[in-house]
Amino acid sequence: xxxxxxxRMRWEAANSLRAAxxxxxxxxxxxxxxxxxxxxxASPLLPSPAVxxxxxxxxxxxxxxxxxxxxxxxxxxxxxxxxxxLGSILGILLxxxxxxxxxxxxxxxxxxxxxxxxxxxxxxxxxxxxETAAITAVVVNKLPNVxxxxxxxxxxxxxxxxxMARVYRFGTWKTLRHVIWPQLYPFxxxxxxTGLALIWKIILVVELLGRSDGMGYQLHLFFQLFDVAGILAxxxxxxxVIQAIEWILLQPLxxxxxxxxx
Amino acid sequence: MIHIHIERKTYPASGRAESHTAIAGLELHLGExxxxxxxxxxxxxxxxxxxxxAGLDRDFQGTIHLSKTxxxxxxxxxxxxxxxxxxxxxxxxxxxxxxxxxxxxxxxLLVLTGLTEFQHTYPQRLSLGMSRRVALxxxxxxxxDLLLMDEPFVSLDAPTAEKxxxxxxxxxxxxxxxxxxxxxxxxxALELADRLVFLTPPPSRVAREVTLPHAPRLRxxxxxxxxxxxxxxx
Numbered sequence: 450x451x452x453x454x455x456x457r458m459r460w461e462a463a464n465s466l467r468a469a470x471x472x473x474x475x476x477x478x479x480x481x482x483x484x485x486x487x488x489x490x491a492s493p494l495l496p497s498p499a500v501x502x503x504x505x506x507x508x509x510x511x512x513x514x515x516x517x518x519x520x521x522x523x524x525x526x527x528x529x530x531x532x533x534x535l536g537s538i539l540g541i542l543l544x545x546x547x548x549x550x551x552x553x554x555x556x557x558x559x560x561x562x563x564x565x566x567x568x569x570x571x572x573x574x575x576x577x578x579x580e581t582a583a584i585t586a587v588v589v590n591k592l593p594n595v596x597x598x599x600x601x602x603x604x605x606x607x608x609x610x611x612x613m614a615r616v617y618r619f620g621t622w623k624t625l626r627h628v629i630w631p632q633l634y635p636f637x638x639x640x641x642x643t644g645l646a647l648i649w650k651i652i653l654v655v656e657l658l659g660r661s662d663g664m665g666y667q668l669h670l671f672f673q674l675f676d677v678a679g680i681l682a683x684x685x686x687x688x689x690v691i692q693a694i695e696w697i698l699l700q701p702l703x704x705x706x707x708x709x710x711x
Numbered sequence: 712m713i714h715i716h717i718e719r720k721t722y723p724a725s726g727r728a729e730s731h732t733a734i735a736g737l738e739l740h741l742g743e744x745x746x747x748x749x750x751x752x753x754x755x756x757x758x759x760x761x762x763x764x765a766g767l768d769r770d771f772q773g774t775i776h777l778s779k780t781x782x783x784x785x786x787x788x789x790x791x792x793x794x795x796x797x798x799x800x801x802x803x804x805x806x807x808x809x810x811x812x813x814x815x816x817x818x819x820l821l822v823l824t825g826l827t828e829f830q831h832t833y834p835q836r837l838s839l840g841m842s843r844r845v846a847l848x849x850x851x852x853x854x855x856d857l858l859l860m861d862e863p864f865v866s867l868d869a870p871t872a873e874k875x876x877x878x879x880x881x882x883x884x885x886x887x888x889x890x891x892x893x894x895x896x897x898x899x900a901l902e903l904a905d906r907l908v909f910l911t912p913p914p915s916r917v918a919r920e921v922t923l924p925h926a927p928r929l930r931x932x933x934x935x936x937x938x939x940x941x942x943x944x945x
Binding site: 615708 | 762784785786787789793796809833
């Protein structure tokens with residue numbers, strides 16, 4: 450059975466190697482341009498890559514960077530999980546009940562269009578400069594996105610398959626697990642991927658405005674000190690971590706969701 | 712005996728479509744292990760009737776008695792195969808299997824439908840004919856008290872459809888369940904049925920019933936032609 454797929458897999462491996470060379474070369478050229486520009490300007494406002502990497506190394510060695518990065522990732526994890534769970538529940542409810550959807554759809558539109566900064570400021574004003582306010586602000590920003598995506602998924606559930614499950618007496622649990630979940634799964638993964646991209650940008654602003662630790666706070670500090678090397682080093686660390694989550698966690702989940710496609 | 716009495720089935724107006732009555736005053740009885748073909752033009756409420764019998768639509772006036780004891784088990788071969796695309800052929804059959812039923816029945820059905828080789832294949836890699844065979848195997852796997860079939864061989868090429876009818880007849884010989892088979896193709900019905908039930912255009916009711924001489928398996932093309940000339944509308 451597996452024999453015909455072997456050459457194809459080998460072909461895919463070779464292809465992915467080739468696919469990886471271009472981005473690697475492109476990133477390298479970016480570093481090169483950066484190096485040349487830093488050398489040309491010779492200003493502390495644009496430190497060379499070597500200086501930034503050294504700062505990064507120092508930050509890791511002292512443990513300071515990892516501390517702030519850890520705090521930010523924790524906030525990110527909690528608010529991401531809350532937004533995903535609450536948004537999914539809301540989205541599925543709206544997808545099922547047309548009346549509910551007609552009522553709440555304008556709300557979603559309003560919330561989708563409120564700038565993130567406004568929610569953050571309001572949360573801090575109303576709930577004080579607390580952890581709860583910070584997390585609430587991120588959740589409120591992200592939740593409408595998840596809800597809209599899952600509502601779309603629920604609307605597109607295949608009625609034919611649901612009828613089949615009823616006739617063959619799948620029962621609630623089997624229907625949820627084998628008929629409904631596989632159809633919603635791609636939407637959940639989409640919501641997660643776009644959600645991560647959105648949340649990690651918001652969370653820095655949240656920390657900058659009202660927290661005394663985390664990457665956002667640290668960046669704010671560097672800004673006041675005009676420490677561009679620090680800003681770039683922390684940014685680099687954060688971008689690497691977020692990209693790693695995308696590669697290690699989200700992309701495999703996405704591939705798993707599509708495994709049965711031909 | 713299965714008794715079906717649909718006093719009235721009406722679809723309410725929605726959007727620009729006016730409300731219309733699909734079925735009115737339909738009376739149908741099915742004997743034990745009887746193979747009944749429901750024949751009528753497209754849009755005469757055949758699928759509606761099957762959905763009412765299957766309990767997928769409970770919005771109607773009338774009564775449906777499927778069995779004296781408990782809830783009867785149904786098999787339903789829909790017009791489209793309706794397989795779970797994210798489950799393999801075997802998993803699709805296993806999921807439909809009632810609890811405590813011997814899984815060996817799946818192996819047997821895979822052999823009978825010629826799908827053993829494809830049991831670990833996902834449905835999207837199958838041809839339409841093969842998907843239909845899986846749907847057929849699934850319906851037989853549950854050992855239904857009543858097997859509903861909604862034009863299960865439509866949009867197959869003639870030789871494949873012929874093979875499928877042969878397969879159905881074989882399966883039915885081994886496990887003679889009560890079958891209600893919907894088709895618009897009179898020749899197909901004549902090949903398979905014990906009894907033909909013709910429906911009127913909507914609002915549908917039974918126009919006439921014809922009991923055919925008993926045949927052990929599929930009727931031969933010659934017999935079908937003779938019957939067709941006698942029964943086909945002039």
